[in-house]
Every structure is written in C-alpha cells, then in structure tokens.
Amino acid sequence: MAEELELAGGNAADFVLRVGQTIRKPWAASTESVQQFLTALRLAGVEVPRPLGRDEQGRQVIEFVDGTLAMDSGQLNSTELRKVGEMIRIIHDNSPKPTPADLAQWKVLIPAPKPDLICHNDLAPWNLILGERMVFIDWDGSGPSSRLWDLAYAAQSFSGLWAGTNPEEARTQLRAFVDGYRADEQQRRALPETMVHRVQAMYELLKRANCAGEQPWAAMFDQGHGAHWKATAEYVAEHLEIWREALIED
Structure with missing residues (x-):
C-alpha cells in the first residue's frame, strides 16, 4: 500500500489520510448512506468524488481530488x-x-x-x-x-x-x-x-x-x-x- 499521509481539516473526523489517489476516514454510521448518495449523483452525471467502499482496515475510501x-x-x-x-x-x-x-x-x-x-x-x-x-x-x-x-x-x-x-x-x-x-x-x-x-x-x-x-x-x-x-x-x-x-x- 502507498504511504499514508495525514491531512489537515476534517473537524468531525478522528483522522483524514491520503493514501495514493484516495482518502481514508473512519467508517461512521452514515457512511454507507453517504456513499450511496454520491453514487447516485455520479450516475446522474454530477461531478463529485468517487466513493470506493471500505479498505481492509474498515475505513471508508473515497477518491482524492487534487487542487x-x-x-x-x-x-x-x-x-x-x-x-x-x-x-x-x-x-x-x-x-x-x-x-x-x-x-x-x-x-x-x-x-x-x-x-x-x-x-x-x-x-x-x-x-x-x-x-x-x-x-x-x-x-x-x-x-x-x-x-x-x-x-x-x-x-x-x-x-x-x-x-x-x-x-x-x-x-x-x-x-x-x-x-x-x-x-x-x-x-x-x-x-x-x-x-x-x-x-x-x-x-x-x-x-x-x-x-x-x-x-x-x-x-x-x-x-x-x-x-x-x-x-x-x-x-x-x-x-x-x-x-x-x-x-x-x-
């Protein structure tokens, strides 16, 4: 796995990590619903980060957007x-x-x-x-x-x-x-x-x-x-x- 880099921000999250071209955060009670929401928006052609499920440590994974x-x-x-x-x-x-x-x-x-x-x-x-x-x-x-x-x-x-x-x-x-x-x-x-x-x-x-x-x-x-x-x-x-x-x- 690529190096994990801690990022600033994310006041409500215990951690925000960049791993390669992805972001890793804790998986919360609402995360599944959030990922379904993002998937629905992307299917409609809306430009939002790509949700990528969970990693082997149970963390949520989402696309890293550079800028x-x-x-x-x-x-x-x-x-x-x-x-x-x-x-x-x-x-x-x-x-x-x-x-x-x-x-x-x-x-x-x-x-x-x-x-x-x-x-x-x-x-x-x-x-x-x-x-x-x-x-x-x-x-x-x-x-x-x-x-x-x-x-x-x-x-x-x-x-x-x-x-x-x-x-x-x-x-x-x-x-x-x-x-x-x-x-x-x-x-x-x-x-x-x-x-x-x-x-x-x-x-x-x-x-x-x-x-x-x-x-x-x-x-x-x-x-x-x-x-x-x-x-x-x-x-x-x-x-x-x-x-x-x-x-x-x-």
Missing part, C-alpha cells in the same frame, strides 16, 4: 461565483428526496426547518477544490435538509458575507452567486432571512456544544469559531435590506 481549496484562493470573482452557483444547482436538481427512513435515522448537525432533499450541508469554500476539476469534497455531513437551507449557507459563505466585508462588494458577489444558481423569485425573496437563520444556527450549535462539552465543537468555540460566527450572524442580519435589494432588483 487548491477555494478558501485558500481568496474571494472568488463574479464569473467564478456564477460557476459555483451553477454547480450547486446541478447538485440539488439531481439529489433525491429523503424517505421516511432517512428522516428518522439520518441525523444532520444543523437540521433544516422542513427537510425535503438530501443535501451536502456544508457547501462552502473550505470544501471546494479548484484545479483541473471544480469538485465539492467532504460529504460526510450529508443528510436530509432543504434546497433553501443548503443554498443559504453556500450563498453566505461563497459570497463573502463576513463581518468586516464591504456590504456593497458583498451584495455584488451575492447577486452573481444567486444568478448562477438560477434562483426563482420565491427563492430570492426567502434567501436573505434564511441566510440570517442559517448563520445564527451555526453559532447556536457551537454555543450549545461549548456549554455541554461536546467535541470537537466545544473546542472550536473556544478557538475563536464562536466569536467568528456570532459576528457573522450580526453582520448578515445588520445588512438584510442590502441583500434583499441585491436579489430582487431588475
């Missing part, structure tokens, strides 16, 4: 944002609806108010590879959610709606991303407030985990993630009217 994380490449420009929005639309359009068994058994970290679609649940710059291929990685948190809930998280993070960002620049980036997704009028009107709720939910997760000592989220809260998401939630809420104007203007 640079979008989060390490600076803020994406409008053309790139439209491309990412288009990618996410393709993923959503080819994702299955959850069955009653999915809703009962497949738990997600931050549940959507009305889950009606199997989603990645962490479509963000830290999970997008840029290179010869543009591919979303780290599907371990997949599960029942909703198109709007998943889109809100992606729109906020990819469009650079972070505390300290010039809101006029952010609105231009947000419009490009949502245009790429081809969001309809109903989605555009619902998206600004949904972004607020989704970012607040991220902060509340970290806060609850910190109080309960639930890892790795408790440690992440203490390491600055709590303050970061609290400030982000306040920023997104403060400029809510700007996001509305950006998405519904002619």
Whole structure:
C-alpha cells in the first residue's frame, strides 16, 4: 500500500489520510448512506468524488481530488461565483428526496426547518477544490435538509458575507452567486432571512456544544469559531435590506 499521509481539516473526523489517489476516514454510521448518495449523483452525471467502499482496515475510501481549496484562493470573482452557483444547482436538481427512513435515522448537525432533499450541508469554500476539476469534497455531513437551507449557507459563505466585508462588494458577489444558481423569485425573496437563520444556527450549535462539552465543537468555540460566527450572524442580519435589494432588483 502507498504511504499514508495525514491531512489537515476534517473537524468531525478522528483522522483524514491520503493514501495514493484516495482518502481514508473512519467508517461512521452514515457512511454507507453517504456513499450511496454520491453514487447516485455520479450516475446522474454530477461531478463529485468517487466513493470506493471500505479498505481492509474498515475505513471508508473515497477518491482524492487534487487542487487548491477555494478558501485558500481568496474571494472568488463574479464569473467564478456564477460557476459555483451553477454547480450547486446541478447538485440539488439531481439529489433525491429523503424517505421516511432517512428522516428518522439520518441525523444532520444543523437540521433544516422542513427537510425535503438530501443535501451536502456544508457547501462552502473550505470544501471546494479548484484545479483541473471544480469538485465539492467532504460529504460526510450529508443528510436530509432543504434546497433553501443548503443554498443559504453556500450563498453566505461563497459570497463573502463576513463581518468586516464591504456590504456593497458583498451584495455584488451575492447577486452573481444567486444568478448562477438560477434562483426563482420565491427563492430570492426567502434567501436573505434564511441566510440570517442559517448563520445564527451555526453559532447556536457551537454555543450549545461549548456549554455541554461536546467535541470537537466545544473546542472550536473556544478557538475563536464562536466569536467568528456570532459576528457573522450580526453582520448578515445588520445588512438584510442590502441583500434583499441585491436579489430582487431588475
């Protein structure tokens, strides 16, 4: 077997290893469902990492995708944002609806108010590879959610709606991303407030985990993630009217 190289990232996994052109992670309760989800997307022609089952040590095996994380490449420009929005639309359009068994058994970290679609649940710059291929990685948190809930998280993070960002620049980036997704009028009107709720939910997760000592989220809260998401939630809420104007203007 090729040399095992430990990789950074994967906050919720005990380890992430690169072995040749594959990634090895622990096999979790949801891994089989995640691999079935990825297989279904690939059969529909969606560009996602190839699931490769288990290795002889019982670890999950998935294709390694070479490239640079979008989060390490600076803020994406409008053309790139439209491309990412288009990618996410393709993923959503080819994702299955959850069955009653999915809703009962497949738990997600931050549940959507009305889950009606199997989603990645962490479509963000830290999970997008840029290179010869543009591919979303780290599907371990997949599960029942909703198109709007998943889109809100992606729109906020990819469009650079972070505390300290010039809101006029952010609105231009947000419009490009949502245009790429081809969001309809109903989605555009619902998206600004949904972004607020989704970012607040991220902060509340970290806060609850910190109080309960639930890892790795408790440690992440203490390491600055709590303050970061609290400030982000306040920023997104403060400029809510700007996001509305950006998405519904002619």
